[in-house]
Amino acid sequence: MKHRTFFWFILPTLSAMILFIAMPIVSVFVQSLFVAHEQVLVVSESCGPFGCTPTTSVDLEATEKLREEAPLGRFNGLGTYFNRSHLAIAEIGEAWANSDSLGAFWSQIYNLPFYNALIFTLTYTFVVTPAVLVLGLAIAVGVNNLPRALKGPSIFISLLPFLVTPLVGSLILFWMVDGDGVIGATIQKIFNDPSLSLKASTALTWIMLIVYGIWHTLPFSFITFYAGLQTVPDDTLEAAQIDGASKWQTMIHVVVPHLMPLVSFVTLMLIMDNLRVFEPIVSFSAEAHARSLSWVIFNDLRESGNPLYASAGATSLLTIIIVIFLMMPVLVRTWRDFTRKSH
Amino acid sequence: MFLKKVTAAGAFAGLMGTAAFAADCGPEGQSIRILASDFPAIHAVAGAAEANCGSGAAEFTRNHTTEARQIMNAALTPNPAEYTSVIVANATLTQLMNDGLVRPLNDLVEKYGQNIPKNLLISIDGNIMAVAFMANSQHLFSRQDLLEKAGVAEVPSTYAEMIDAAKSIRDAGIMEYPVVMNMKTGWNVGESFNLAFMAHGGEFFKPGTAEPSVNSPAGVAALETLKGLVEYAHPDHLTQASNETQGLWEAGQAALGIMWGSRGAPILDDEGSTAEITSNTVLSAAPSVEEGGVPGATLWWDGFTIASNVSDEEAEATFAALASALNKEMVMANNDDAVWLLDGFTPGAAAEGVSATAKAGAKPYPMIPQIGLMHNALGAELADFLKGDESAEQALADVEAAYITAAKEAGFLQ
Numbered sequence: 001m002k003h004r005t006f007f008w009f010i011l012p013t014l015s016a017m018i019l020f021i022a023m024p025i026v027s028v029f030v031q032s033l034f035v036a037h038e039q040v041l042v043v044s045e046s047c048g049p050f051g052c053t054p055t056t057s058v059d060l061e062a063t064e065k066l067r068e069e070a071p072l073g074r075f076n077g078l079g080t081y082f083n084r085s086h087l088a089i090a091e092i093g094e095a096w097a098n099s100d101s102l103g104a105f106w107s108q109i110y111n112l113p114f115y116n117a118l119i120f121t122l123t124y125t126f127v128v129t130p131a132v133l134v135l136g137l138a139i140a141v142g143v144n145n146l147p148r149a150l151k152g153p154s155i156f157i158s159l160l161p162f163l164v165t166p167l168v169g170s171l172i173l174f175w176m177v178d179g180d181g182v183i184g185a186t187i188q189k190i191f192n193d194p195s196l197s198l199k200a201s202t203a204l205t206w207i208m209l210i211v212y213g214i215w216h217t218l219p220f221s222f223i224t225f226y227a228g229l230q231t232v233p234d235d236t237l238e239a240a241q242i243d244g245a246s247k248w249q250t251m252i253h254v255v256v257p258h259l260m261p262l263v264s265f266v267t268l269m270l271i272m273d274n275l276r277v278f279e280p281i282v283s284f285s286a287e288a289h290a291r292s293l294s295w296v297i298f299n300d301l302r303e304s305g306n307p308l309y310a311s312a313g314a315t316s317l318l319t320i321i322i323v324i325f326l327m328m329p330v331l332v333r334t335w336r337d338f339t340r341k342s343h
Numbered sequence: 344m345f346l347k348k349v350t351a352a353g354a355f356a357g358l359m360g361t362a363a364f365a366a367d368c369g370p371e372g373q374s375i376r377i378l379a380s381d382f383p384a385i386h387a388v389a390g391a392a393e394a395n396c397g398s399g400a401a402e403f404t405r406n407h408t409t410e411a412r413q414i415m416n417a418a419l420t421p422n423p424a425e426y427t428s429v430i431v432a433n434a435t436l437t438q439l440m441n442d443g444l445v446r447p448l449n450d451l452v453e454k455y456g457q458n459i460p461k462n463l464l465i466s467i468d469g470n471i472m473a474v475a476f477m478a479n480s481q482h483l484f485s486r487q488d489l490l491e492k493a494g495v496a497e498v499p500s501t502y503a504e505m506i507d508a509a510k511s512i513r514d515a516g517i518m519e520y521p522v523v524m525n526m527k528t529g530w531n532v533g534e535s536f537n538l539a540f541m542a543h544g545g546e547f548f549k550p551g552t553a554e555p556s557v558n559s560p561a562g563v564a565a566l567e568t569l570k571g572l573v574e575y576a577h578p579d580h581l582t583q584a585s586n587e588t589q590g591l592w593e594a595g596q597a598a599l600g601i602m603w604g605s606r607g608a609p610i611l612d613d614e615g616s617t618a619e620i621t622s623n624t625v626l627s628a629a630p631s632v633e634e635g636g637v638p639g640a641t642l643w644w645d646g647f648t649i650a651s652n653v654s655d656e657e658a659e660a661t662f663a664a665l666a667s668a669l670n671k672e673m674v675m676a677n678n679d680d681a682v683w684l685l686d687g688f689t690p691g692a693a694a695e696g697v698s699a700t701a702k703a704g705a706k707p708y709p710m711i712p713q714i715g716l717m718h719n720a721l722g723a724e725l726a727d728f729l730k731g732d733e734s735a736e737q738a739l740a741d742v743e744a745a746y747i748t749a750a751k752e753a754g755f756l757q
């Protein structure tokens with residue numbers, strides 16, 4: 001394709017990407033560099049149905065004047081990125097100096113909100129992603145080998161978890177694992193412990209969230225691999241059979257290499273999806289035990305009455321950086337395949 | 344009685360007001376747009392305003408949503424604002440005032456507020472910013488039959504008595520987890536801390552500043568109190584908010600509860616529970632630390648505000664419409680939906696808890712600009728202590744650190 005033609009061909013896509021992807025990220029980055037103006041507080045008396053009390057309130061005129069002079073707020077540079085809610089450089093230094101053992105240091109790191117969320121998010125991603133890849137492939141191969149009449153219904157059933165909205169799906173599971181729910185009560189019976197609660201233990205909550213994550217994303221990898229399996233050339237399979245390869249060997253040496261581009265694709269999608277795990281934490285009311293990076297952003301924007309745009313922006317950008325970092329191996333591999341093919 | 348006193352003030356004015364409201368809707372042909380929370384009492388007030396003055400207005404819209412708090416600042420910022428009035432509570436009024444989005448009502452009160460009792464005018468430095476009409480607070484719910492069965496003669500009035508009673512119920516084998524409280528991580532657990540903190544005489548900030556002071560002996564004592572109580576609460580308590588605790592109560596799985604007064608009527612009505620449970624449920628003041636001390640509760644009011652960024656005529660029409668709704672007929676028709684602060688209210692069994700709590704000297708929820716940030720920090724950082732993963736001092740130090748980080752970003756601290 002001529003460069004000129006290519007340019008006109010790509011222009012609509014490119015402009016949409018700049019408008020809807022690049023610009024918002026730049027805007028979020030700029031906002032994350034500023035913090036709100038000083039709120040000028042005045043002491044005043046507040047009265048209501050329950051009597052009068054001295055209180056503080058914001059001096060609106062003074063604060064408004066500051067706002068008009070600089071609508072973005074005060075420039076804070078990368079200060080927000082390094083404060084306690086994010087990378088917490090000073091706190092980590094202090095923890096390193098003050099703790100006598102690695103365990104004590106670790107527990108202080110775990111106590112910092114960003115790292116606490118990061119640890120759960122990464123654990124979730126690194127358990128759910130491979131599990132979904134392997135199980136998805138296994139189900140796809142299983143369904144592919146079913147008799148024709150059973151294929152349709154089993155595909156439909158396997159896709160069901162994907163059709164349920166995450167918020168609703170996790171809420172249903174949340175009620176099922178309740179002490180009065182089907183799963184919760186059964187587990188209590190099995191372990192003969194009426195006070196056993198999946199919601200009250202950090203370890204069990206993590207397991208519950210991870211199992212839910214696998215259940216929910218499995219159909220995506222299953223259907224992608226199932227589609228891929230339809231393209232495996234019969235000739236190659238027959239050749240492998242004639243060479244005396246067992247089913248397992250055919251699978252590992254013929255089918256999987258053929259599906260490799262799909263594996264890269266599914267891995268990329270899963271990493272991105274899993275890193276922004278959010279809905280199950282809210283639906284499971286799991287905030288006491290597990291918080292993710294997305295949950296931290298949500299909390300900064302929503303819960304305090306004053307949305308903390310800089311904090312939310314900083315966490316968002318750090319998340320983007322982590323996503324890029326995690327996808328690097330897959331991206332590098334795709335790039336290598338691409339350059340090899342093109343020569 | 345507290346409520347009698349409150350409502351008596353409006354009794355005379357109220358009689359005058361009944362004649363006035365039917366006629367006086369302010370300027371005609373204006374657009375009245377109300378944003379409000381979604382519960383029956385608020386529907387009653389906004390609905391009465393629409394019935395009284397809807398016909399004279401060019402447009403009368405009501406948006407009742409549980410997300411009101413989340414959207415109100417954005418909705419009132421443009422000029423003209425999306426809504427002419429927001430119905431708020433103590434905590435949410437400061438959120439609007441911080442951005443200067445609501446106007447002082449002094450002149451409007453003078454013109455249309457003859458029937459509004461003085462004590463319902465929420466004023467800050469002489470500027471009336473809102474008009475309250477109902478009250479709410481947390482208080483104690485007890486199951487008389489279960490207490491008697493466990494040999495507890497009286498409804499507990501202090502935290503120590505409450506813990507003792509819970510222990511007796513457990514020891515008697517009646518219930519393993521007799522206590523329910525709204526301890527869901529986030530806003531609810533923060534609020535539960537506030538209750539105990541108020542009872543222990545704590546101050547959230549150093550006076551006149553935004554410097555935190557929750558990491559104090561009162562803070563530690565409050566956490567110890569909470570810990571003592573949740574010992575007798577279901578292990579899932581960190582996932583339970585009002586709907587869950589009300590459910591447990593109505594299912595007969597609780598004997599002592601600290602819940603919102605607004606849950607009194609739904610619990611005592613004949614829906615969702617058995618007569619055995621409702622007839623034995625007693626509502627009383629929130630427990631205090633010592634006999635006769637400050638109850639562990641925060642008093643709340645709900646009231647209406649008028650937006651800054653609307654024309655004076657729209658503001659006037661909106662105020663007149665809402666003021667006209669605060670009358671005896673509206674209260675009498677919706678008596679059990681709320682603890683009304685208005686004339687015509689007959690406090691029933693469902694209002695007893697709030698009334699006793701207010702009478703015992705509970706403090707209002709602090710109306711301080713930066714309280715939202717503190718509340719959020721409490722909600723996020725206290726779970727580690729309640730799970731038993733860290734000490735009370737460490738948890739409160741984390742709260743202060745999280746608050747300071749957020750307050751610096753929001754401009755309250757330098």
